[in-house]
Amino acid sequence: MGRRYHGVAASDGIAIAPVFVVNAAVKNVEKREDVTVEQELSKLEDAIARTKAELQQLYETANQKLGASHAQIFVAHLQILDDPEFVGAIQSTMQTEHVNVEYALTSVTSQLVAIFEQMDDEYMRQRSSDIKDVSQRVLGHLQGTSRASLAALEEPVILVAEDLTPSDTVVLDKNLVHAFVTDVGGRTSHSAIMARSLGIPAVVGLGEISQAVEPGMTVIVNGLDGEVIVDPTPDELAMYRRRMEEDANQRQQLQALRFEPTVTTDGHQVELAGNIGGPADVDNVQENGGEGIGLFRSEFLYMNRNAAPTEEEQFQAYREVAERMAGKPVVIRTLDVGGDKEIPYLDLPKESNPFLGYRAIRVCLDTPELFKTQLRAILRASHYGHIKLMFPMISNVMEIRQAKQLLKAVQSELRDASIPFDEQMEIGIMVEIPASAVIADVLAQEVDFFSIGTNDLIQYTMACDRMNDRITHLYQPYHPAILRLVKMVVNGAHQHGKWVGMCGEMAGDLTAVPILLGLGLDEFSMSGGSILRVRQLIRDLSYERAQALADEALKQDSQQAVEELVAKWSSH
Numbered sequence: 001m002g003r004r005y006h007g008v009a010a011s012d013g014i015a016i017a018p019v020f021v022v023n024a025a026v027k028n029v030e031k032r033e034d035v036t037v038e039q040e041l042s043k044l045e046d047a048i049a050r051t052k053a054e055l056q057q058l059y060e061t062a063n064q065k066l067g068a069s070h071a072q073i074f075v076a077h078l079q080i081l082d083d084p085e086f087v088g089a090i091q092s093t094m095q096t097e098h099v100n101v102e103y104a105l106t107s108v109t110s111q112l113v114a115i116f117e118q119m120d121d122e123y124m125r126q127r128s129s130d131i132k133d134v135s136q137r138v139l140g141h142l143q144g145t146s147r148a149s150l151a152a153l154e155e156p157v158i159l160v161a162e163d164l165t166p167s168d169t170v171v172l173d174k175n176l177v178h179a180f181v182t183d184v185g186g187r188t189s190h191s192a193i194m195a196r197s198l199g200i201p202a203v204v205g206l207g208e209i210s211q212a213v214e215p216g217m218t219v220i221v222n223g224l225d226g227e228v229i230v231d232p233t234p235d236e237l238a239m240y241r242r243r244m245e246e247d248a249n250q251r252q253q254l255q256a257l258r259f260e261p262t263v264t265t266d267g268h269q270v271e272l273a274g275n276i277g278g279p280a281d282v283d284n285v286q287e288n289g290g291e292g293i294g295l296f297r298s299e300f301l302y303m304n305r306n307a308a309p310t311e312e313e314q315f316q317a318y319r320e321v322a323e324r325m326a327g328k329p330v331v332i333r334t335l336d337v338g339g340d341k342e343i344p345y346l347d348l349p350k351e352s353n354p355f356l357g358y359r360a361i362r363v364c365l366d367t368p369e370l371f372k373t374q375l376r377a378i379l380r381a382s383h384y385g386h387i388k389l390m391f392p393m394i395s396n397v398m399e400i401r402q403a404k405q406l407l408k409a410v411q412s413e414l415r416d417a418s419i420p421f422d423e424q425m426e427i428g429i430m431v432e433i434p435a436s437a438v439i440a441d442v443l444a445q446e447v448d449f450f451s452i453g454t455n456d457l458i459q460y461t462m463a464c465d466r467m468n469d470r471i472t473h474l475y476q477p478y479h480p481a482i483l484r485l486v487k488m489v490v491n492g493a494h495q496h497g498k499w500v501g502m503c504g505e506m507a508g509d510l511t512a513v514p515i516l517l518g519l520g521l522d523e524f525s526m527s528g529g530s531i532l533r534v535r536q537l538i539r540d541l542s543y544e545r546a547q548a549l550a551d552e553a554l555k556q557d558s559q560q561a562v563e564e565l566v567a568k569w570s571s572h
């Protein structure tokens with residue numbers, strides 16, 4: 001038997017390929033004083049030239065795939081390599097102390113990082129992480145363990161890493177990277193979301209898998225069950241190759257449903273949409289028959305850069321998505337920063353309970369200039385497609401009113417400037433805090449729609465951190481309390497003639513879907529790869545039976561009882 005590891009099933013599918021270890025941990029740097037300074041200087045020059053070439057390539061790939069705003073970070077990194085304070089300091093350390101280049105590089109880096117980290121200015125503090133990043137790249141070239149080769153893969157591989165950074169994932173070629181496997185992370189971490197949007201299998205949160213494999217070893221990644229098999233036996237390989245084939249056949253067959261409506265056997269229709277983090281993810285939603293974008297996580301536009309994206313940069317991204325969706329709805333969620341989503345340049349305070357703290361709409365209402373820039377960009381883009389606006393983390397009616405007040409102010413500025421926008425744009429909120437679910441009937445009078453964010457709703461209802469792997473058994477989507485809250489939200493919306501969707505992970509969960517359908521959900525939004533399977537399931541169901549199932553599920557005493565009920569129900 002091969003060695004088996006269990007982690008979080010982050011993106012489904014099966015892959016078999018040799019391992020490519022990303023950034024095989026940079027080896028420890030020793031201080032050596034028996035060096036020839038000339039030689040060390042020339043090694044530095046060479047490593048810097050290679051790092052520049054690598055950054056240039058990253059810049060071009062990012063610019064092409066994700067747009068200028070995402071590419072900007074690499075320009076900043078290139079500038080560091082031209083900065084005499086950095087390069088000059090490394091050279092003079094080698095000359096005055098007669099030490100090896102690796103040592104000079106790491107000691108200058110730590111000195112600069114320490115200086116920058118103490119500065120009051122957040123922008124300057126952010127520079128310290130850029131310097132660390134650039135220094136790692138140069139060191140990688142000096143030690144021959146660079147991440148650079150990731151951009152120049154030639155054979156299919158499975159990436160194994162402690163974690164993958166946005167600058168790694170930007171350059172991935174999904175034809176060659178067949179899966180991801182990482183030590184850290186959960187279903188909502190960056191690498192997991194990225195894998196789902198690329199449509200490749202991934203297992204994350206595996207502990208120390210990056211230490212347990214050697215480059216070139218064969219591994220099987222089973223993203224359906226969250227399992228990784230290292231060094232599989234011929235029997236295991238044969239079995240998983242068969243499963244891969246079945247999986248591929250099934251996907252092929254599902255393509256027949258790409259342009260079909262999602263309608264039950266007794267004629268009840270719902271909408272299936274996709275979740276995206278930016279324009280690059282639209283393809284995957286369209287290839288899988290998404291009827292719209294149910295969640296555009298706009299915070300991804302703010303990540304991996306040194307300053308907030310300008311109005312124009314945001315406008316271009318929103319407009320591109322709206323145009324490519326060609327009249328189909330695109331729900332853009334305003335900035336949801338905080339919790340696990342860090343954006344260093346926004347200078348948010350460190351908090352002991354960040355998920356219960358200063359995040360999302362709370363930050364936006366408190367920094368109206370930042371918020372209004374985004375609202376202007378979204379409104380301007382609304383002229384080019386069917387955009388809907390959504391506010392995250394709403395807990396009370398006052399937040400909605402304040403946000404709408406700011407929106408009104410921006411609308412009137414645009415009118416004054418004769419800039420066109422969609423006057424009828426729908427305004428909705430995420431329902432992801434239990435308080436909002438309970439007063440959904442009240443909130444429904446303030447908005448056009450709801451989208452239920454179960455990723456947060458479950459963690460807040462169960463008092464169970466969604467990132468904490470010690471308590472995953474308490475993170476229970478089918479807990480009757482969650483089902484009852486969903487029911488309250490659906491009823492609250494429908495009572496006032498508003499539609500209600502769900503964009504948390506639960507919307508793509510095949511066990512939950514029949515119950516959610518029966519509870520009356522109008523729209524289901526999920527990662528692109530899940531859409532067709534959910535469509536197939538719903539097209540085989542009767543709405544009447546699903547309603548009876550939902551009624552029964554609400555009466556159960558536990559998540560386990562609900563699971564048993566669904567299993568029994570499905571087999572009839």
Ligand SMILES: C=C(OP(=O)(O)O)C(=O)O
Pocket residue numbers: 188295297336432452453454455456457503504505
């Ligand atoms: C969709 C949600 O938002 P996010 O995962 O981005 O917090 C949610 O909370 O369910």
Ligand SMILES: [Mg+2]
Pocket residue numbers: 432453455456
């Ligand atoms: Mg959320």
